[in-house]
Amino acid sequence: MHPTSSPCPGGGSGVDHEAFLALERELAVFLRRARASSGEMAREVHPDLEPAAYGLLVRLEDAGRQRATDLAAYFGVGKATMSRQLRALWELGLVAREPDPADGRASLIRLTDEGRARFTRVRDARRAQYMSKLADWDRAEIAELARLLHQLNERAES
Numbered sequence: 001m002h003p004t005s006s007p008c009p010g011g012g013s014g015v016d017h018e019a020f021l022a023l024e025r026e027l028a029v030f031l032r033r034a035r036a037s038s039g040e041m042a043r044e045v046h047p048d049l050e051p052a053a054y055g056l057l058v059r060l061e062d063a064g065r066q067r068a069t070d071l072a073a074y075f076g077v078g079k080a081t082m083s084r085q086l087r088a089l090w091e092l093g094l095v096a097r098e099p100d101p102a103d104g105r106a107s108l109i110r111l112t113d114e115g116r117a118r119f120t121r122v123r124d125a126r127r128a129q130y131m132s133k134l135a136d137w138d139r140a141e142i143a144e145l146a147r148l149l150h151q152l153n154e155r156a157e158s
Helices: 014-045 051-063 068-075 079-091 113-133 139-157
Strands: 095-100 103-111
Touching: 014 051, 014 113, 051 068, 051 079, 051 103, 051 113, 068 079, 068 103, 079 095, 103 113
Parallel strands: none
Antiparallel strands: 095 103
């Protein structure tokens, strides 16, 4: 049997195995670049902003006010990590806490006007870069890539 056609765990063929190796390799490169990009975007929002905290701004912009526990669950981090990152954002004036109307003991985290303005400026500049880099792509391919990445992210949550 040829090495590329040997059975793989789960019943797949060696060809499947190579496809998953290629996927792993490309995701590793993509994630490395994404981490570097998050660091750049975080510094553009505020020079003292941690790269990991940029994702919190994205989530708050997309989902609106959130409890810290919900943010921690969404990102798969512990309460202590989330508290530290939110404290840093609060100290930079990018987020604020307000009472949760559904539970007076809890707080909701929201972007401040300053946080939203800084985030939007950086996000819009990044979007313009994506548009430039992908200008020669078919719009259907871009939509398909977005759909597939969304599907991958949803599966990662479950």
